[in-house]
Amino acid sequence: MAGTGVFEDIIEGDVFKYYTDGEWKKSASGKSVAIINPTTRTTQYKVQACTQEEVNKVMESAKIAQKQWAKTPLWKRAELLHKAAAILKEHKAPIAECLVVRSGDLISYCAEEGVRILGEGKFLVSDSFPGNERTKYCLSSKIPLGVVLAIPPFNYPVNLAVSKIGPALIAGNSLVLKPPTQGAVACLHMVQCFHLAGFPKGLISCVTGKGSEIGDFLTMHPGVNCISFTGGDTGVAISKKAGMVPLQMELGGKDACIVLEDADLDLVAANIIKGGFSYSGQRCTAVKVVLVMESVADALVEKVNAKVAKLKVGPPEDNCDITPVVSESSANFIEGLAKDAKAKGATFCQEYKREGNLVWPLLLDNVRPDMRIAWEEPFGPIVPVIRINSIEEGIHHCNASNFGLQGCVFTKDINKAILISDAMETGTVQINSAPARGPDHFPFQGLKDSGIGSQGITNSINMMTKIKSTVINLPTPSYTMG
Numbered sequence: 106m107a108g109t110g111v112f113e114d115i116i117e118g119d120v121f122k123y124y125t126d127g128e129w130k131k132s133a134s135g136k137s138v139a140i141i142n143p144t145t146r147t148t149q150y151k152v153q154a155c156t157q158e159e160v161n162k163v164m165e166s167a168k169i170a171q172k173q174w175a176k177t178p179l180w181k182r183a184e185l186l187h188k189a190a191a192i193l194k195e196h197k198a199p200i201a202e203c204l205v206v207r208s209g210d211l212i213s214y215c216a217e218e219g220v221r222i223l224g225e226g227k228f229l230v231s232d233s234f235p236g237n238e239r240t241k242y243c244l245s246s247k248i249p250l251g252v253v254l255a256i257p258p259f260n261y262p263v264n265l266a267v268s269k270i271g272p273a274l275i276a277g278n279s280l281v282l283k284p285p286t287q288g289a290v291a292c293l294h295m296v297q298c299f300h301l302a303g304f305p306k307g308l309i310s311c312v313t314g315k316g317s318e319i320g321d322f323l324t325m326h327p328g329v330n331c332i333s334f335t336g337g338d339t340g341v342a343i344s345k346k347a348g349m350v351p352l353q354m355e356l357g358g359k360d361a362c363i364v365l366e367d368a369d370l371d372l373v374a375a376n377i378i379k380g381g382f383s384y385s386g387q388r389c390t391a392v393k394v395v396l397v398m399e400s401v402a403d404a405l406v407e408k409v410n411a412k413v414a415k416l417k418v419g420p421p422e423d424n425c426d427i428t429p430v431v432s433e434s435s436a437n438f439i440e441g442l443a444k445d446a447k448a449k450g451a452t453f454c455q456e457y458k459r460e461g462n463l464v465w466p467l468l469l470d471n472v473r474p475d476m477r478i479a480w481e482e483p484f485g486p487i488v489p490v491i492r493i494n495s496i497e498e499g500i501h502h503c504n505a506s507n508f509g510l511q512g513c514v515f516t517k518d519i520n521k522a523i524l525i526s527d528a529m530e531t532g533t534v535q536i537n538s539a540p541a542r543g544p545d546h547f548p549f550q551g552l553k554d555s556g557i558g559s560q561g562i563t564n565s566i567n568m569m570t571k572i573k574s575t576v577i578n579l580p581t582p583s584y585t586m587g
């Protein structure tokens with residue numbers, strides 16, 4: 106149960122506390138933010154509404170703690186991360202087993218990868234550049250950035266938090282976490298695992314509150330040296346407001362699934378179900394548009410429909426496949442897309458049905474480019490199908506999107522698959538599988554409005570460091586003789 110056992114300290118009354126200076130505290134604001142249960146649409150939990158003053162204090166502590174942490178040997182940093190990973194895995198029950206095991210492994214991998222890549226630097230000699238003798242030796246190494254601000258989204262609140270925390274800490278940074286309100290409770294439990302591991306005070310903090318009150322204040326705070334954000338369009342706005350700090354942005358997507366005539370349609374149908382409807386479609390890498398060759402479209406739609414009919418719809422407690430989407434506004438948005446498609450003549454393979462935040466799975470056939478669903482990210486269980494007459498048409502649709510996260514192509518012809526993959530303007534293309542993030546050490550990045558930079562453990566560690574060089578100047582050229 107949330108807030109019990111070793112997690113007792115993180116809650117008082119019915120409000121979860123925030124974490125700063127190694128302690129769980131109540132905000133001086135006396136206010137809280139409600140977390141609404143998507144099924145019952147009533148308040149399930151509450152978190153502190155932190156003030157700007159409290160954010161300032163958190164930033165101050167983070168700065169001080171980072172200076173000490175940067176002087177902590179790499180192996181010791183790794184040791185503490187391994188400890189946190191073990192504690193997280195040990196206490197998976199109250200957080201949710203499926204969220205935690207992968208995250209524990211991710212933290213351990215960060216520790217191991219960090220020890221390897223941060224233990225190495227570069228040595229350059231000057232005579233490789235024209236006009237120079239060998240009079241200068243350049244030693245360069247990776248050093249921390251300072252305070253990293255981590256902002257994960259609601260749909261993977263633990264995994265997408267530790268994918269920022271692990272790299273930041275192993276690289277010698279301190280970390281301020283601002284969890285998504287829907288998902289904050291899982292985040293706060295995860296933070297307690299880091300607390301129990303014994304990280305120094307102030308090194309990790311977790312502030313909760315209203316985006317309108319502390320969102321911009323955090324992202325524009327002069328104490329922040331790096332922002333790692335995963336979410337929607339908010340990220341585009343943040344990137345315009347943030348100062349001269351490195352940004353890692355993993356944003357929305359409109360992942361296309363291109364299906365050629367020779368594709369294994371059973372495999373495609375299974376991947377559309379998994380890729381389009383798991384998590385009720387609330388995944389950045391969900392299949393968000395199917396671009397299928399006209400000649401196989403009827404057969405594919407029939408296979409997908411047969412599988413949609415088998416999806417269990419209802420509350421998460423009943424282990425259903427399709428469960429209520431995160432908020433009423435999200436359900437309203439999805440409904441808007443469905444209504445627009447209806448008005449413009451899309452074929453509804455199932456009847457549109459909604460109760461509260463629960464939206465029944467829906468496949469829309471014969472979608473055309475003038476419909477909003479052809480371009481917008483529903484973040485719900487609706488998958489549009491656009492019938493195409495050539496591969497070029499499919500690639501053109503994919504590349505006309507303002508998003509460029511992932512895409513996938515289904516064909517038995519590897520040569521065509523490679524050509525299509527190269528032509529698709531997306532951060533990753535999956536061949537014969539639905540888009541997906543991971544394993545967590547794979548590079549993961551979005552082009553265009555889908556992001557800045559690249560995630561993946563190695564890339565994130567590198568991104569959260571800067572290069573420092575020391576040049577040794579010799580009075581006379583010196584060449585190694587053997």
Ligand SMILES: NC(=O)c1ccc[n+]([C@@H]2O[C@H](COP(=O)([O-])OP(=O)(O)OC[C@H]3O[C@@H](n4cnc5c(N)ncnc54)[C@H](O)[C@@H]3O)[C@@H](O)[C@H]2O)c1
Pocket residue numbers: 256257258259260261283284285286316317319320321323324335336337338339340343355356357358388389390482484510551555556
């Ligand atoms: N590319 C990826 O890796 C990836 C992964 C998961 C989700 N997503 C995207 O995330 C979106 C869904 O998640 P969401 O609804 O939580 O996204 P969101 O953009 O609404 O919120 C993301 C985070 O930003 C915070 N936030 C909101 N306003 C803020 C502000 N002004 N300043 C600072 N922080 C602020 C939120 O509290 C939350 O923690 C979808 O668009 C999805 O595609 C992307």
